[in-house]
Amino acid sequence: MRRFLEENSLSLVFGGLFLATLVGQAFAGWHLLNDELFAEGLHQISFGRYLTSASFAVDVTENWQSEYLQFLLYVIFTVWLLQRGSPESKPLGHAGKESDEEQKVGAYAQDDSPRLARVGGIRTALYSRSLGIVMGAIFLMSWLVQSVAGWADFNETRLRQLRDPISWGSYLLNSDFWSRTLQNWQSEFLAVGSMAVLAIYLRQRGSPESKPVGSPHDATGIEG
Amino acid sequence: MRWWLSAPALILPLILTGCGSGQDEAVRESAADFNAAVSAKDWARACDLLAPETRGEVESAAKSPCTSALAEEDLPAPGALEQVDVFGTTAEVRYRGDTLFMTEFADGWHLLAAGCTPQPPKPYDCSVHGG
Numbered sequence: 001m002r003r004f005l006e007e008n009s010l011s012l013v014f015g016g017l018f019l020a021t022l023v024g025q026a027f028a029g030w031h032l033l034n035d036e037l038f039a040e041g042l043h044q045i046s047f048g049r050y051l052t053s054a055s056f057a058v059d060v061t062e063n064w065q066s067e068y069l070q071f072l073l074y075v076i077f078t079v080w081l082l083q084r085g086s087p088e089s090k091p092l093g094h095a096g097k098e099s100d101e102e103q104k105v106g107a108y109a110q111d112d113s114p115r116l117a118r119v120g121g122i123r124t125a126l127y128s129r130s131l132g133i134v135m136g137a138i139f140l141m142s143w144l145v146q147s148v149a150g151w152a153d154f155n156e157t158r159l160r161q162l163r164d165p166i167s168w169g170s171y172l173l174n175s176d177f178w179s180r181t182l183q184n185w186q187s188e189f190l191a192v193g194s195m196a197v198l199a200i201y202l203r204q205r206g207s208p209e210s211k212p213v214g215s216p217h218d219a220t221g222i223e224g
Numbered sequence: 225m226r227w228w229l230s231a232p233a234l235i236l237p238l239i240l241t242g243c244g245s246g247q248d249e250a251v252r253e254s255a256a257d258f259n260a261a262v263s264a265k266d267w268a269r270a271c272d273l274l275a276p277e278t279r280g281e282v283e284s285a286a287k288s289p290c291t292s293a294l295a296e297e298d299l300p301a302p303g304a305l306e307q308v309d310v311f312g313t314t315a316e317v318r319y320r321g322d323t324l325f326m327t328e329f330a331d332g333w334h335l336l337a338a339g340c341t342p343q344p345p346k347p348y349d350c351s352v353h354g355g
Contacts, residue, residue: 037313041277041354042336043329045313054312152311159314162325162337162347 022060029056040160054152058180061149065142066184072135074192084220085200087211091221103128143181150177247310254333255308255317255324262299267291275327275334277354297351299339323348 005012026047033055034044050056074088079097083089101108105128109118116127126133148168154176155165171177195209201217204210208223215222254273261269271279271290279290286293303320313328314336323340325348326333339351 041275041280042327043313155309156312156314159309159311159316159325160327160336162340162350162353164342164344165309165311165316 025059026051026056029059042160054149054156057149058146058153061142061146062180062184065139065146066181066188068135068139068142069185070188070192072132072139075132075135082220083196083200085218086196086220087199087209087223088196089220094221146180147172147177150180247315248308251310251315251317251326251333252305252308254326254335258324258335258338259302259319262294263301265295267294270294273335274352275329275336275354278334278336278352279354281354282352294352297339299351325350325353 030045030047030050033050033053037044045053078089080095081089082092082095084092097103100106104110104113105117105124106120114127116123118124151166151168151171154171154174158165166174199210202210203213203215205213211219211222258270258273261267261273268291271282271294274282274290282293282297283290286296288296300322302322302324305317305319307316307318309316309318315326315328315333317324317326322338323342324338325336325340327336328334335352337348337350337353340348340353341350343349
């Protein structure tokens with residue numbers, strides 16, 4: 001048990017942090033919405049009702065979609081794009097999908113390679129892109145849910161302002177949808193871009209996200 | 225308009241628009257109840273169906289009890305029901321010649337505004353409204 005915890009501590013800790021902060025967000029968002037309803041002389045809603053509200057859903061999914069987009073782009077872009085001196089980059093001169101031998105697929109698969117890396121054909125081709133495909137699918141699904149929940153939440157506000165609701169199609173062109181979307185995207189791109197650059201010159205001893213402390217600044221694709 | 229986050233995204237639009245939901249029916253019934261009260265000049269019943277904020281505003285604007293204030297409003301007799309839109313705890317009921325805005329309370333749907341005429345792109349101009 002202790003060994004299991006130790007060997008999976010990264011995912012367990014982040015899973016726990018996710019749940020704790022999601023609960024925290026739910027309580028904070030519930031109080032915020034009820035404060036707005038109170039100010040407008042409207043009926044305040046229960047916590048359970050808030051959890052199934054469009055307001056909560058859009059606040060959650062607008063962040064989810066941007067996180068998965070960030071990692072999707074990072075996974076895809078780092079195949080082709082390089083950054084001299086960054087541990088986030090592959091070594092210079094290695095841009096691209098690399099050879100089957102380097103990737104240990106098909107005839108070059110090893111005894112302990114996943115079966116889908118060995119079988120070849122469409123299954124290996126799909127498996128070779130499975131991380132990007134799944135991240136991309138979660139991104140699109142989250143973005144779709146954000147658009148629908150955001151539309152419902154936006155219309156709820158419009159009705160309180162004595163204005164007609166708008167269609168989902170109109171909402172996709174509305175500034176509310178793009179403000180929610182782009183405010184999250186810009187922060188993700190800033191974080192990823194600055195990580196790739198800061199890791200050229202700065203170190204975090206023991207972290208695989210950093211080069212070893214003594215590595216030179218121009219050493220590329222080395223993780224500590 | 226009740227829905228759940230984990231519902232498959234493709235059916236979310238249907239769920240969110242309240243396709244056949246009980247919410248639409250409850251909204252429609254409360255709106256019809258209000259219109260029936262106005263048409264019968266049952267001002268006490270009509271006042272009961274106003275949201276507290278709206279009722280307070282009506283009384284304060286007219287400086288008289290809700291029942292006499294509503295009687296003075298000359299609310300239009302609505303034509304045929306055209307559309308009901310429900311989003312969360314708010315709703316719009318459009319009749320030919322009148323539009324009602326409603327909000328949900330613990331005991332059901334109440335009128336946020338009545339006697340509303342469109343003036344796009346600005347909000348509706350409502351003879352009875354809160355805030």
